[in-house]
Amino acid sequence: MNTQPRLTRNQDMVFRVLVDAKTPLSAYTILDQVREFGIRAPLQIYRALDKLQGWGMVHRLESLNAFIACARADCQRHEMVAFAICDKCRHVSEFSDAQVKAHLDNWVGDKEFLANQTAIEIRGTCRACAR
Amino acid sequence: MNTQPRLTRNQDMVFRVLVDAKTPLSAYTILDQVREFGIRAPLQIYRALDKLQGWGMVHRLESLNAFIACARADCQRHEMVAFAICDKCRHVSEFSDAQVKAHLDNWVGDKEFLANQTAIEIRGTCRACAR
DNA sequence: ATTCTTAATGTTATAGCATTACAGTTTTTT
DNA sequence: AAAAAACTGTAATGCTATAACATTAAGAAT
Ligand SMILES: [Zn+2]
Ligand SMILES: [Zn+2]
Ligand SMILES: [Zn+2]
Ligand SMILES: [Zn+2]
Numbered sequence: 001m002n003t004q005p006r007l008t009r010n011q012d013m014v015f016r017v018l019v020d021a022k023t024p025l026s027a028y029t030i031l032d033q034v035r036e037f038g039i040r041a042p043l044q045i046y047r048a049l050d051k052l053q054g055w056g057m058v059h060r061l062e063s064l065n066a067f068i069a070c071a072r073a074d075c076q077r078h079e080m081v082a083f084a085i086c087d088k089c090r091h092v093s094e095f096s097d098a099q100v101k102a103h104l105d106n107w108v109g110d111k112e113f114l115a116n117q118t119a120i121e122i123r124g125t126c127r128a129c130a131r
Numbered sequence: 132m133n134t135q136p137r138l139t140r141n142q143d144m145v146f147r148v149l150v151d152a153k154t155p156l157s158a159y160t161i162l163d164q165v166r167e168f169g170i171r172a173p174l175q176i177y178r179a180l181d182k183l184q185g186w187g188m189v190h191r192l193e194s195l196n197a198f199i200a201c202a203r204a205d206c207q208r209h210e211m212v213a214f215a216i217c218d219k220c221r222h223v224s225e226f227s228d229a230q231v232k233a234h235l236d237n238w239v240g241d242k243e244f245l246a247n248q249t250a251i252e253i254r255g256t257c258r259a260c261a262r
Numbered sequence: 263a264t265t266c267t268t269a270a271t272g273t274t275a276t277a278g279c280a281t282t283a284c285a286g287t288t289t290t291t292t
Numbered sequence: 293a294a295a296a297a298a299c300t301g302t303a304a305t306g307c308t309a310t311a312a313c314a315t316t317a318a319g320a321a322t
Binding site: 062063082084086087093095097099100103104107108111112113114115116117118119120121122123124125126127130 | 193194213215217218224226228230231234235238239242243244245246247248249250251252253254255256257258261
């Protein structure tokens with residue numbers, strides 16, 4: 001998507017909260033953590049998140065209605081990314097798999113479907129939580 | 132998941148609405164369509180949807196917060212299913228791809244992640260809407 | 263520097279999605 | 293018949309997201 005400029009004050013606050021978090025956060029949880037810095041409304045969070053997502057710095061986890069900082073260096077490059085989400089501890093592993101991407105691209109190509117964005121989210125239990 | 136018994140009154144009403152629909156419906160849209168039959172509260176819809184999902188008769192589209200009747204004969208079998216969702220007309224194509232499943236199984240196997248459920252949702256534009 | 267233009271911010275209100283808690287009923291099993 | 297399990301009804305509440313509008317800040321053009 002668009003290339004990333006210098007972050008504004010709100011964008012920077014939201015991004016920092018997500019980077020520090022060990023688990024995905026909802027927009028309202030982020031809001032709670034930046035209230036002390038003068039942000040008061042959900043919309044301020046959602047606007048910052050929209051920008052950060054556009055720059056590949058943050059991902060939205062559709063099955064959680066939550067957001068997480070990108071775990072990779074430069075995420076707008078690999079464009080199809082998958083998440084393994086632990087339902088016990090909420091740890092999230094981000095990865096990309098070229099072969100999965102190839103197969104899905106293949107399918108949508110056959111159907112002449114124009115793909116914009118793909119969400120792959122695996123819910124389960126991580127190794128640590130499985131003991 | 133569990134094998135499907137005879138549907139109760141509420142489950143049957145909700146399922147029929149979804150089967151008749153041409154696009155995914157939110158729980159509240161379903162509610163609107165069954166109010167005339169005496170259902171009044173969202174929870175009655177969500178309870179029916181939970182059961183129907185467990186039996187593989189209905190899928191939840193995470194990126195839409197909406198639900199759709201399964202397009203396949205016996206969906207609890209193939210357990211990893213993907214959706215291509217048109218953002219213009221909301222048409223949804225359900226498909227499964229053994230190779231995608233194999234690659235993702237491979238990844239979670241390496242990480243010793245115990246997968247329960249996988250959501251794959253491709254958002255974009257269908258052939259008809261692309262002209 | 264001043265105007266023009268675009269992007270970001272602040273605020274309130276509202277819309278949309280989902281669950282908790284509790285009480286009652288029906289169905290199935292023993 | 294009694295006990296257990298599944299399903300239903302209802303009200304209240306909580307969480308997630310956007311619409312609408314006014315204001316301010318930042319960048320480009322003259
Ligand atoms: Zn990423
Ligand atoms: Zn875990
Ligand atoms: Zn299905
Ligand atoms: Zn379409």
